[in-house]
Amino acid sequence: MPTAALNIPERPANGDNGLSRTVSNSRHDPANSLSTSPQLSFHSPQASYAGPPKVSAKQLRPFQSQDVKILLLENVNLAGQEILKKQGYQVEALKSSLPEDQLIEKIQDVNVIGIRSKTQLSANVLKHAKNLIVIGCFCIGTNQVDLQYAAENGIAVFNSPFSNSRSVAELMIGEIITLARQMADRSMEMHNGVWNKVSNGCWEVRGKTLGIVGYGHVGAQLSVLAEAMGMRVIYYDVINLMGLGTAQQVPNLEALLSGADFVTLHVPEIEETKNMIGEKELSQMRNGAYLLNASRGSVVDIAALIAAMKSGKIAGAALDVYPNEPGKNGEHFNSQLNAWGEELRSLKNLILTPHIGGSTEEAQSAIGVEVADALVNYVNFGTTTGAVNMPEVTLRSLTLDEPNHVRVIYIHRNVPGVLRRVNEILGDHNVDKQMTDSRGEVAYLMADISNVNVSEIKDLYQSLEDLGSRIRTRVLY
Ligand SMILES: NC(=O)C1=CN([C@@H]2O[C@H](COP(=O)(O)OP(=O)(O)OC[C@H]3O[C@@H](n4cnc5c(N)ncnc54)[C@H](O)[C@@H]3O)[C@@H](O)[C@H]2O)C=CC1
Numbered sequence: 001m002p003t004a005a006l007n008i009p010e011r012p013a014n015g016d017n018g019l020s021r022t023v024s025n026s027r028h029d030p031a032n033s034l035s036t037s038p039q040l041s042f043h044s045p046q047a048s049y050a051g052p053p054k055v056s057a058k059q060l061r062p063f064q065s066q067d068v069k070i071l072l073l074e075n076v077n078l079a080g081q082e083i084l085k086k087q088g089y090q091v092e093a094l095k096s097s098l099p100e101d102q103l104i105e106k107i108q109d110v111n112v113i114g115i116r117s118k119t120q121l122s123a124n125v126l127k128h129a130k131n132l133i134v135i136g137c138f139c140i141g142t143n144q145v146d147l148q149y150a151a152e153n154g155i156a157v158f159n160s161p162f163s164n165s166r167s168v169a170e171l172m173i174g175e176i177i178t179l180a181r182q183m184a185d186r187s188m189e190m191h192n193g194v195w196n197k198v199s200n201g202c203w204e205v206r207g208k209t210l211g212i213v214g215y216g217h218v219g220a221q222l223s224v225l226a227e228a229m230g231m232r233v234i235y236y237d238v239i240n241l242m243g244l245g246t247a248q249q250v251p252n253l254e255a256l257l258s259g260a261d262f263v264t265l266h267v268p269e270i271e272e273t274k275n276m277i278g279e280k281e282l283s284q285m286r287n288g289a290y291l292l293n294a295s296r297g298s299v300v301d302i303a304a305l306i307a308a309m310k311s312g313k314i315a316g317a318a319l320d321v322y323p324n325e326p327g328k329n330g331e332h333f334n335s336q337l338n339a340w341g342e343e344l345r346s347l348k349n350l351i352l353t354p355h356i357g358g359s360t361e362e363a364q365s366a367i368g369v370e371v372a373d374a375l376v377n378y379v380n381f382g383t384t385t386g387a388v389n390m391p392e393v394t395l396r397s398l399t400l401d402e403p404n405h406v407r408v409i410y411i412h413r414n415v416p417g418v419l420r421r422v423n424e425i426l427g428d429h430n431v432d433k434q435m436t437d438s439r440g441e442v443a444y445l446m447a448d449i450s451n452v453n454v455s456e457i458k459d460l461y462q463s464l465e466d467l468g469s470r471i472r473t474r475v476l477y
């Protein structure tokens with residue numbers, strides 16, 4: 001049998017590979033949601049995929065669902081775990097993140113990894129992930145993943161772009177009032193048996209100005225909620241955006257800082273936002289203003305914030321995120337993690353929360369479902385809709401359950417002449433549908449072809465692998 005060397009099993013004569021699942025081909029069409037809706041039912045393809053060049057025969061082996069190994073870290077919600085288990089995949093779920101050495105060991109073996117904001121998937125970690133085809137970030141932020149390295153190595157990355165935005169915005173509203181009324185201090189005092197009834201330095205939020213830095217999903221939600229409480233809203237963003245309600249965009253960060261009583265930060269962690277709020281920016285804020293950060297720890301220079309709070313310039317602050325965060329619950333938050341840890345804990349009217357902005361039942365189950373659906377669609381069908389580091393490619397219908405149909409996924413470097421060469425190879429068969437798109441250096445081609453005998457799949461696969469431009473080839477059937 002020509003496929004024996006690669007251990008590609010022959011398709012049974014009736015075209016049924018013995019697996020049967022119900023799947024959806026679109027995660028963005030609610031009517032097609034994997035978990036909630038009328039579903040498109042068909043016999044599952046038996047998918048085959050390959051790792052990078054010069055991999056062993058074992059890695060080239062096509063997989064049955066039960067061969068797919070998934071590692072979920074950081075307590076991914078059960079709703080998401082269930083979707084993956086229902087596919088028949090092997091799912092290992094851990095409650096915490098892993099230190100780099102343990103992560104490197106574990107990641108060598110898995111095809112799919114699911115993480116949240118804590119796990120660092122650097123190039124150094126990913127270079128050990130020889131079998132990895134896709135990463136699911138069960139959160140909004142993707143700064144913890146080397147997206148470029150992943151794309152260049154044919155690893156797609158998905159996230160959940162807005163399922164926890166409302167939860168973050170609501171936490172901000174709670175914190176704005178808590179800061180204005182020094183509520184955290186009063187509560188702490190009462191827990192220590194101290195009655196301390198004060199109005200000095202306590203304010204209503206009605207009529208005060210909220211300055212939102214980063215008017216994206218979180219910032220815009222917050223804007224609406226704050227106006228409903230009678231606050232005036234201004235915002236600063238690097239792109240021009242229409243303000244909701246009567247919110248007004250200001251032209252630069254300084255205008256925002258000097259014009260707001262409360263400043264909240266909702267920008268991504270990127271080079272430009274590192275230490276975006278430091279000594280200079282804090283000095284531009286109003287005397288007695290408040291600062292809230294639920295974006296990323298690197299956005300605020302915490303030593304400068306401590307100084308501004310000690311001097312009374314800043315009347316209160318709320319921090320949900322830190323440059324170094326503990327890897328699991330119960331770990332101590334102290335100066336070993338962050339040099340200023342102890343000093344921070346001693347400050348008045350400072351709310352410290354353990355990165356809980358998106359931690360609600362609603363947000364976590366919605367994220368679990370959304371990202372798990374995306375992973376299933378990628379593993380089973382190669383669909384990249386919603387990927388954050390790859391071109392978005394999908395084909396309108398699936399014919400993989402029909403005899404002699406295969407789907408070819410060809411991730412390649414975006415250089416001239418590739419499509420011509422790929423189509424010379426595919427042209428020996430009947431190309432039913434094809435879509436290709438590129439994002440920077442990486443291009444993604446998906447083609448459904450018919451008239452392919454199972455005995456030809458290995459050659460088809462190998463011919464694509466042999467092209468100099470290939471990053472990863474998958475043949476699904
Ligand atoms: N504390 C928590 O649990 C959570 C934290 N987050 C963090 O919040 C961040 C924001 O979340 P979303 O609103 O969903 O993101 P988003 O991508 O919808 O919005 C971010 C906005 O920031 C703007 N921006 C980028 N660079 C900027 C700069 N230098 N100056 C001003 N504006 C800039 C963008 O144009 C965009 O409008 C996430 O990237 C994540 O790091 C998100 C969810 C939960």
Ligand SMILES: O=C(O)C(=O)COP(=O)(O)O
Nearest residue numbers: 116117118139140141358
């Ligand atoms: O969604 C995000 O970016 C967050 O920061 C929330 O992260 P988490 O899922 O709580 O680790």
